[in-house]
Amino acid sequence: MDTTNTNGILLVNLGTPNSTKVSDVRKYLRQFLMDERVIDKPYLLRKFVVECFILPTRPKASAEAYKSIWWEEGSPLLILSQRLQEALQKKLSTPVELGMRYGNPSAVTAISSLTKKVTNLKKIFLIPLYPHYAMSSYETAVIDVKNAIKKLKMDVELEIMPPYYQNEKYIDALLDSTKDFLSWDYDHILFSYHGIPERHLHKTDKTKKHCLQVDNCCQVASPAHEHCYRHQVTRTSEEFIKKANIPKDKYSISFQSRLGRDPWLTPYTDKEFTRLAESGVKKLLLLSPAFVSDCLETLEELCVEGKEIFEEAGGKELRVVPCLNENEVWVDTLASWCKEKGYN
Structure with missing residues (x-):
C-alpha cells in the first residue's frame, strides 16, 4: 500500500x-x-x-x-x-x-x-x-x-x-496501429462506428435545434457538438485521413450494431459491405475507432459476419484493423x- x-x-x-x-x-x-x-x-x-x-x-x-x-x-x-x-x-x-x-x-x-x-x-x-x-x-x-x-x-x-475523439495523440495512436495496413493496395477504407438511435442525438443536443435538424449539421459549428456522437466520429475520421494523406473520395463512414426498429444513425455497416462490393470495391480496409479494445462487435460482427457479407456481394478481401488494444x-x-x- x-x-x-x-x-x-x-x-x-x-x-x-x-x-x-x-x-x-x-x-x-x-x-x-x-x-x-x-x-x-x-x-x-x-x-x-x-x-x-x-x-x-x-x-x-x-x-x-x-x-x-x-x-x-x-x-x-x-x-x-x-x-x-x-x-x-x-x-x-x-x-x-x-x-x-x-x-x-x-x-x-x-x-x-x-x-x-x-x-x-x-x-x-x-x-x-x-x-x-x-x-x-x-x-x-x-x-x-x-x-x-x-x-x-x-x-x-x-x-x-x-x-x-480529435486529440492529436489519439489520432497518432490510431495511425500507428494502422500503418502496416495502409501499405496494402486497398480500394476503399470504411470507418465503422458503433451505432446509436437518432433520438439519442436529439436528447444530448443542448441547443435542441441542431443535430439532424440543420443541413450538414456535423460541419456547421454548434455548441451541440460537445455531446454529438455523429459529429465526433466524423471528426475522428477526418483527422485520420488528413494525417494519413488519404484522398477524401477513398473513405466513408458507417454505423453498426443497431437494435430495435427505431431509426439509428445511417448508413448501416452491413448494408455498406454490400453496397461497396456491388459498386466495384474488391479490397476493403476496415477500421473501428469507437472501440479501443477488440470485442464481440469487432471480432465477430466485423471480422466474421462482415467478411461473409462483403464476399457474398462480390468483394474479394476484407481486412479489419485491430483496435488499439496494447x-x-x-x-x-x-x-x-x-x-x-x-x-x-
Missing part, C-alpha cells in the same frame, strides 16, 4: 459476460439493456421489452457468438483491457485500476481496489475508454462511477478525461494524459 500517494487512476470499459454460458450472457444483457441510457424508455416499458422480447431468445444467440471469439484465458475484451491497465501501470507510479460498466469488475470493485492500494485516496482520474461522447457509452460510464463513489460513501474528487503509442498516450494532469 502506498502511504504517500493520494491519487488513483481508473480506466472504464464497456464490459463482458463472465462466461459464454447462456445464463451468464443473459445476466450481462439484462444489466446492459436495462440501463436507461441504452434503452431510454420508461422503466416499466423498458423492462417489458427486455424481459418479454429480447431475453427469451437473444442470450442463446449471443452466447454462440461469444463462443466463436472467446479466448482460452477468457473474454477478449476483459483480457485486452487488463493488459492495457498493466501496460499503463508500468509507466506510472500512481495506481491504475480497471472497471467495467457492465459485468465484472464493477466500478465499485475497481474503486475499492484503489482504496487498498492508496492509504488516503483523495482524487481519482477517470478515463472512459470511449473516445466519443454518447449517452449509451461515455455518459453512462461516468454516471456509474459517480454512483459507485456515492455507494462507497467516499470523500474523493473525481477528475474526468473529456472525449478525445499499442505502444496508445499506452504512451494514456500515460501522457495522466502525467499532464499530475498523475505520475
Whole structure:
C-alpha cells in the first residue's frame, strides 16, 4: 500500500459476460439493456421489452457468438483491457485500476481496489475508454462511477478525461496501429462506428435545434457538438485521413450494431459491405475507432459476419484493423494524459 500517494487512476470499459454460458450472457444483457441510457424508455416499458422480447431468445444467440471469439484465458475484451491497465501501470507510479460498466469488475470493485492500494485516496482520474461522447457509452460510464463513489460513501474528487475523439495523440495512436495496413493496395477504407438511435442525438443536443435538424449539421459549428456522437466520429475520421494523406473520395463512414426498429444513425455497416462490393470495391480496409479494445462487435460482427457479407456481394478481401488494444503509442498516450494532469 502506498502511504504517500493520494491519487488513483481508473480506466472504464464497456464490459463482458463472465462466461459464454447462456445464463451468464443473459445476466450481462439484462444489466446492459436495462440501463436507461441504452434503452431510454420508461422503466416499466423498458423492462417489458427486455424481459418479454429480447431475453427469451437473444442470450442463446449471443452466447454462440461469444463462443466463436472467446479466448482460452477468457473474454477478449476483459483480457485486452487488463493488459492495457498493466501496460499503463508500468509507466506510472500512481495506481491504475480497471472497471467495467457492465459485468465484472464493477466500478465499485475497481474503486475499492484503489482504496487498498492508496492509504488516503483523495482524487481519482477517470478515463472512459470511449473516445466519443454518447449517452449509451461515455455518459453512462461516468454516471456509474459517480454512483459507485456515492455507494462507497467516499470523500474523493473525481477528475474526468473529456472525449478525445480529435486529440492529436489519439489520432497518432490510431495511425500507428494502422500503418502496416495502409501499405496494402486497398480500394476503399470504411470507418465503422458503433451505432446509436437518432433520438439519442436529439436528447444530448443542448441547443435542441441542431443535430439532424440543420443541413450538414456535423460541419456547421454548434455548441451541440460537445455531446454529438455523429459529429465526433466524423471528426475522428477526418483527422485520420488528413494525417494519413488519404484522398477524401477513398473513405466513408458507417454505423453498426443497431437494435430495435427505431431509426439509428445511417448508413448501416452491413448494408455498406454490400453496397461497396456491388459498386466495384474488391479490397476493403476496415477500421473501428469507437472501440479501443477488440470485442464481440469487432471480432465477430466485423471480422466474421462482415467478411461473409462483403464476399457474398462480390468483394474479394476484407481486412479489419485491430483496435488499439496494447499499442505502444496508445499506452504512451494514456500515460501522457495522466502525467499532464499530475498523475505520475
